[in-house]
Amino acid sequence: MSTDAELFPRSRREIAPGAVHVPDWLDTGGQGQLLEACRAWARPPAGLRTVRTPGGGTMTSRQVCLGRHWYPYGYARTVVDGDGSPVKPFPTWLADLGRDAVRDALGPEAAATAPYDMAYDIALINFYDADARMGMHRDSDEKSDAPLVSLSLGDSCVFRFGNTESRARPYTDVELRSGDLFVFGGVSRSAFHGVPRVLAGTSPPELGLTGRLNVTLRVSGF
Numbered sequence: 001m002s003t004d005a006e007l008f009p010r011s012r013r014e015i016a017p018g019a020v021h022v023p024d025w026l027d028t029g030g031q032g033q034l035l036e037a038c039r040a041w042a043r044p045p046a047g048l049r050t051v052r053t054p055g056g057g058t059m060t061s062r063q064v065c066l067g068r069h070w071y072p073y074g075y076a077r078t079v080v081d082g083d084g085s086p087v088k089p090f091p092t093w094l095a096d097l098g099r100d101a102v103r104d105a106l107g108p109e110a111a112a113t114a115p116y117d118m119a120y121d122i123a124l125i126n127f128y129d130a131d132a133r134m135g136m137h138r139d140s141d142e143k144s145d146a147p148l149v150s151l152s153l154g155d156s157c158v159f160r161f162g163n164t165e166s167r168a169r170p171y172t173d174v175e176l177r178s179g180d181l182f183v184f185g186g187v188s189r190s191a192f193h194g195v196p197r198v199l200a201g202t203s204p205p206e207l208g209l210t211g212r213l214n215v216t217l218r219v220s221g222f
Helices: 028-042 092-106 108-112
Strands: 013-016 019-022 049-052 058-066 069-071 074-076 122-128 134-137 148-154 156-161 172-176 181-184 193-199 212-218
Touching (some): 013 172, 028 122, 028 148, 028 212, 058 069, 058 134, 092 108, 092 148, 092 181, 092 212, 156 181, 156 212
Antiparallel strands (some): 013 019, 049 058, 058 122, 069 074, 122 212, 148 181, 148 212, 156 193
C-alpha cells in the first residue's frame, strides 16, 4: 500500500532506546540505484551464496558480503565458505549512506560522537524469497559498537526487534517496507532481532524485484 493511500501515514518511531524506524527513507530513485548495485554484487566471483551453519544446517536467506566476508561466526578477507575469492570492496558511497542514515535516525549529535563517526566498512546483503526466514540473533562479531544500519528493498517483512538478554519476549514486531530504514545502536546495539515472515507480493511494481533484499551496514572496528 502506498503512503498516499494510507489512512494514517507512517512516521518515524523509536522502537527501543537507540532503535529507530524511519519509513520511506530511500525514495524510488534511491531504491533503484541500490538494487542495481546489489545485483552487481550478487554476481560471481564472491557472489550470492547459501550460508551453512556449524551444525550442518543452512540459512533460508542467501547472502553476499562487502568489505569483509562474514561466516558463522567471524570475518575473513576471502569467501572461506564459498568459492574462495577475495571479498568485494566496500564502496565509499555506501559508507556515506551509512553515516547519513545514522544522522537522520538518531540525530546529528549522536552521529558526531564516537563511535558513530567511525567509517562504515562492512555490508551484509541478504536476499529473502517468499519462504525465507531469519531466526532471532544478535550481531556480535564486530569489534565496534557503532550503530547497525538496515535498509530494506522489495517485499515487506515482519521485523522482530527483541531485548538484549534472550531470544524470548519482550519483543516488538515492525513492518519494514521497501525504502525503510532501521537503525539500532547504544543500549540496543546487542538486541536480538530476526525476520519471522516475508510478505510476498508486496514489492513496489516499479522496482522490478521479486523477494526482499536487506542491506545491513556495519563498522568492523578491526
